[in-house]
Amino acid sequence: MNRDRNPWLTGLAVLTYAFLFAPIVVLIVFSFNASRRNFVWLGFTTDWYPRLFANTQLLDALSVTLRVALIAVIGATVLGSLLGLGLARLRFRGSGATETLILLPMITPEIIMGISLLIFFGQLFRQNGSIGQIGIAHITFCISYVAVVVRARALSLDSRLEEAARDLGASAWGAFRYVTLPLIAPAVAAGAMLSFALSFDDLIVTSFNAGVGSTTLPIFIYSAIKFGVTPQINAISTIIVLVVAVALMIAWRLGAFRGEERRPVAEGG
Amino acid sequence: MSNDHDGSPLDLERILVRYLAEELLTRRQLLHRISVVGATVALAPIIAACGTSEASATPGVASPTSAPSGTAGEPTATPEPTPQPTPEGELFVYNWDAYIGEETQQKFQDKYGIKVTYDKFPDADTQLAKIRSDGKGAGYDITYPTSVDIPGLLRDGVIQALDLSLIPNARNLGPEWVNPGYDANNAHSMPYMWWTTGFAWDGDKIKDDLTDWTTLWDERFKGHMGMLDDIREVFAVAGFRLNLSPNTTSDGDLDAMLQLLEQQKPLLRKYTADDIGDLTSGQLWITHAWSGDWGQMLTDKPKTKYVVPESGAVRGSDTMVVLSGAPHPVAANLWIDFNLDAEISAGNSNTTYYMGPNAAALALINPDISGDPRINPAKATLDKLVELLELGPDLDKYTQRWNALKA
Amino acid sequence: MTAAAAERPPRRPIRERLAGLLFVAPGVGWLAVFFLLPLVIVLIFSFGTKDPAGHVSLSHLGFQNYLQATRQEYVPAFFNSLRYSAITTVLSIVIGYPIAYWISRYGGRRKILLLILVMLPFWTSYLIRTYAWMIILRDNGVLNSILQTVGLTSEPIAILNTDFAVVLGMTYGFLPFAILPLFVSIDRMDHNLVQAARDLYANGRQAFLHVTLPITMPGIVAAALLTFIPAIGDYVTPDLLGGAQTTTIAKIVQVVFTSGRDWPYGSALGFLLMVLTLAGTFMALRTLRRETLGGG
Numbered sequence A: 001m002n003r004d005r006n007p008w009l010t011g012l013a014v015l016t017y018a019f020l021f022a023p024i025v026v027l028i029v030f031s032f033n034a035s036r037r038n039f040v041w042l043g044f045t046t047d048w049y050p051r052l053f054a055n056t057q058l059l060d061a062l063s064v065t066l067r068v069a070l071i072a073v074i075g076a077t078v079l080g081s082l083l084g085l086g087l088a089r090l091r092f093r094g095s096g097a098t099e100t101l102i103l104l105p106m107i108t109p110e111i112i113m114g115i116s117l118l119i120f121f122g123q124l125f126r127q128n129g130s131i132g133q134i135g136i137a138h139i140t141f142c143i144s145y146v147a148v149v150v151r152a153r154a155l156s157l158d159s160r161l162e163e164a165a166r167d168l169g170a171s172a173w174g175a176f177r178y179v180t181l182p183l184i185a186p187a188v189a190a191g192a193m194l195s196f197a198l199s200f201d202d203l204i205v206t207s208f209n210a211g212v213g214s215t216t217l218p219i220f221i222y223s224a225i226k227f228g229v230t231p232q233i234n235a236i237s238t239i240i241v242l243v244v245a246v247a248l249m250i251a252w253r254l255g256a257f258r259g260e261e262r263r264p265v266a267e268g269g
Numbered sequence B: 001m002s003n004d005h006d007g008s009p010l011d012l013e014r015i016l017v018r019y020l021a022e023e024l025l026t027r028r029q030l031l032h033r034i035s036v037v038g039a040t041v042a043l044a045p046i047i048a049a050c051g052t053s054e055a056s057a058t059p060g061v062a063s064p065t066s067a068p069s070g071t072a073g074e075p076t077a078t079p080e081p082t083p084q085p086t087p088e089g090e091l092f093v094y095n096w097d098a099y100i101g102e103e104t105q106q107k108f109q110d111k112y113g114i115k116v117t118y119d120k121f122p123d124a125d126t127q128l129a130k131i132r133s134d135g136k137g138a139g140y141d142i143t144y145p146t147s148v149d150i151p152g153l154l155r156d157g158v159i160q161a162l163d164l165s166l167i168p169n170a171r172n173l174g175p176e177w178v179n180p181g182y183d184a185n186n187a188h189s190m191p192y193m194w195w196t197t198g199f200a201w202d203g204d205k206i207k208d209d210l211t212d213w214t215t216l217w218d219e220r221f222k223g224h225m226g227m228l229d230d231i232r233e234v235f236a237v238a239g240f241r242l243n244l245s246p247n248t249t250s251d252g253d254l255d256a257m258l259q260l261l262e263q264q265k266p267l268l269r270k271y272t273a274d275d276i277g278d279l280t281s282g283q284l285w286i287t288h289a290w291s292g293d294w295g296q297m298l299t300d301k302p303k304t305k306y307v308v309p310e311s312g313a314v315r316g317s318d319t320m321v322v323l324s325g326a327p328h329p330v331a332a333n334l335w336i337d338f339n340l341d342a343e344i345s346a347g348n349s350n351t352t353y354y355m356g357p358n359a360a361a362l363a364l365i366n367p368d369i370s371g372d373p374r375i376n377p378a379k380a381t382l383d384k385l386v387e388l389l390e391l392g393p394d395l396d397k398y399t400q401r402w403n404a405l406k407a
Numbered sequence C: 001m002t003a004a005a006a007e008r009p010p011r012r013p014i015r016e017r018l019a020g021l022l023f024v025a026p027g028v029g030w031l032a033v034f035f036l037l038p039l040v041i042v043l044i045f046s047f048g049t050k051d052p053a054g055h056v057s058l059s060h061l062g063f064q065n066y067l068q069a070t071r072q073e074y075v076p077a078f079f080n081s082l083r084y085s086a087i088t089t090v091l092s093i094v095i096g097y098p099i100a101y102w103i104s105r106y107g108g109r110r111k112i113l114l115l116i117l118v119m120l121p122f123w124t125s126y127l128i129r130t131y132a133w134m135i136i137l138r139d140n141g142v143l144n145s146i147l148q149t150v151g152l153t154s155e156p157i158a159i160l161n162t163d164f165a166v167v168l169g170m171t172y173g174f175l176p177f178a179i180l181p182l183f184v185s186i187d188r189m190d191h192n193l194v195q196a197a198r199d200l201y202a203n204g205r206q207a208f209l210h211v212t213l214p215i216t217m218p219g220i221v222a223a224a225l226l227t228f229i230p231a232i233g234d235y236v237t238p239d240l241l242g243g244a245q246t247t248t249i250a251k252i253v254q255v256v257f258t259s260g261r262d263w264p265y266g267s268a269l270g271f272l273l274m275v276l277t278l279a280g281t282f283m284a285l286r287t288l289r290r291e292t293l294g295g296g
Helices: A007-030 A048-054 A056-089 A095-107 A110-125 A131-155 A159-167 A172-201 A204-209 A217-223 A231-253 B009-023 B027-033 B045-056 B104-112 B124-132 B147-155 B168-172 B213-217 B231-242 B251-267 B275-280 B291-300 B329-339 B342-352 B379-384 B392-406 C002-006 C014-046 C064-069 C072-106 C108-123 C126-137 C142-150 C163-187 C191-199 C204-215 C217-233 C236-241 C249-258 C263-291
Strands: B090-096 B115-121 B189-202 B225-228 B268-272 B286-290 B304-307 B314-323
Touching: A007 A231, A007 C072, A007 C108, A007 C126, A007 C163, A048 A056, A048 A231, A056 A095, A056 A131, A056 A172, A056 A217, A056 A231, A056 C014, A095 A131, A095 C014, A095 C217, A095 C263, A110 A131, A110 A204, A110 C014, A110 C249, A110 C263, A131 A172, A131 A204, A131 C014, A131 C163, A131 C217, A159 A172, A172 A217, A172 C108, A172 C163, A204 A217, A217 B115, A217 C126, A231 C108, A231 C126, B090 B124, B090 B329, B104 B115, B104 B329, B104 B342, B115 B124, B124 B147, B124 C249, B147 B189, B147 B314, B168 B329, B189 B213, B189 B275, B189 B291, B189 B329, B189 B342, B213 B231, B213 B251, B213 B286, B225 B231, B225 B275, B231 B251, B231 B286, B231 B314, B231 B392, B251 B268, B251 B392, B268 B275, B275 B286, B275 B291, B286 B291, B291 B304, B291 B342, B314 B329, B329 B342, B392 C072, B392 C249, C014 C263, C064 C263, C072 C108, C072 C163, C072 C217, C072 C249, C108 C126, C108 C163, C126 C142, C126 C163, C126 C236, C163 C217, C163 C236, C191 C204, C204 C217, C217 C249, C217 C263, C249 C263
Parallel strands: B090 B115, B225 B268, B225 B286
Antiparallel strands: B189 B286, B189 B304, B189 B314
């Protein structure tokens, strides 16, 4: 394969990564700021890290956030992938309406979605907010993103591949499992990653669906806005980034992520 | 006065509400009742604190929705004058961030063995939306509404009456806080912190001695000024400049205020939700600010100055209330009592730089705070300050114009 | 690419149809219960009014809120929203495409890793990242310090609290939403096609315009959707990074709901915004489809 590296492209890529990580570097640096507030650099200290571990409220918020994200990722990825795949591969009456339905949650201003669920759970089920309720809310707005991404990928797959598999004797399920699924896997993974990012950071919808003891990290941080977001928050974000980075490195060393070999299949697109 | 939440106290509530509606005080009345704040009226604080500590011994025994019915084991055993109900094992508090003493929560937990879940909100609108979402407080026991909101909350049954037998520390309140206009006899709330709203500026960048609201319309500082992102406060400033009441509901008045504010907008850098951060980081040189916020600015920028203009300024107070759907009413009342303890109240003030209503605490408050006339103004200045009152549906007149201003 | 267009077989057996329905049923069911139903409730509210006690009253249903919502004063805020979202979308795609292409083309075994690396910053807290931008962009912040040290400027220039900061912040926030779908689409393209085009004497630019771009169009469309639509509703970024002049319509909706406590009016405003966004999106999609034959 002709792989003449384009230096411009590589340069752009490097710049883009720099852009993506610039605030993260600042964030990490300022986690050592000896000021209670985040803005002015007043000196170096590592105090925030031990204090972070004593801050049960912050740690609880992180735990809630991760639990909610887990629910959201699983629910949205499963439901959304099925949705996206169904729409792309199988024409049926009402697919146009379904496509619009997928777009609707994305268009709906978060505050309206938040309030609608607040009323729904509050008046109909007398719920005052809980991790489960937040989880349901998150799944609801993440489904669309997963569906759109999976659908885009599935649309450009040649359905004749599946038919070919069937012709060669595979069952419907077998064809799905061994042909379709691997081909859309990157999209499903992308959808899962998007869902995680969306859920982890969500503020508005979450704040309408959180209750006693179900404060998430974004809510916790936003409530601190008026009096200053202390470097403790930077510290916890730094730790999260480090943990994920280390986990990734370990996973990579162990051989994950290497399966993506290019299949020289003549895809019709 | 009962503080349970089955059907019967509703009548009592209705009576109270009607009483309040009829009694709806005038602003003059309220100001008249404000005598010397920070006067050296030393009441006996410690006895009250000792009295309540014995009652609590058993944590987590009572059922989660216990009413203060007589407890099984201790009606007459101790030398306590009244049988103390057993507090529940948990408490759910809903408050602003950084609005409490650093050690208050821990000390409460240590003293009573009650586990406190402390959730926070970023602004009053979020708070009110939350506690009103089911009309009863959304599962929280305690929250801290501004005094302005109390009549409305009471009217709508969102808060319940306090059990004053559990709050003997109420006697620590300075005389002007007893029986405030928005809540007769402190039946439903206890004052927490009060403040003034003026403006602060960076003493390094601006050497002038600023004194009046007109500064915030000064072309010299274009692009470096900020106003608070708060409808009532901003309109109040316009009101002070035009000599109109910040509680007006007249369309003519409000239009005049809007016009003045529109003249100001191009000179502003932003309407800030974080006055402390914006000033200390240098984004703003001058900002509309609350007195306690100024105190916190001093930590990072000691040269910050603050003034409460003579032409008029807002004063306000936050209160503690027990929500009507509170799952732990006994613990809730104990929390309120705890925060009225002189030491605890002083601790709260020393951390937040706001003044409390606690006369007994005065001696224990950091003199930088209590001695500073800008955080703790003298009576003469206080008399000129205005409290923002609840406007009910007329608030829409403000909101509409605010949105027009901001868009 | 024509395979998709030819894929209109009349011989769709019932079983396929059923399978299609089976696939979409769970997702649709979920959305129907947890999205549509609550939304309908709010829609009904939007025709109601706020009674003096502040509660929603459904006694006088009508369009009064919608008429009120089209006030002249909101127009600047509305255009702010549109402007920011449109620029953010374009920038996100323009920045996102090269890196997605680079990862796909040169990532080799490390593709997924590189992709996760793109996402990594977004697993920290959004607010902290925004604060970090405030630190970088403010008057005595990192950027201004650099500019002054290098000698390009002599005084700090106001970057924070301007349109520029808002667009920068929004683009940053939505970049992964663009990169992921772009990557997914670019990745499945057979690069041999590009090679074939080059063999047929097309130069680099032509190969890109006539081969790569059309093939990856579904990804571009997806990226645009996933960026533009949520961007319209984003009021936190313009609030934090913007100034007095950068208010968005989304912020107005929020103020109406919270400070104004006027749920019916807020709902009407919100729905109006939704309808406009939907209409705009469909029109854009239609033009896009027309111009790239058979795309999507």
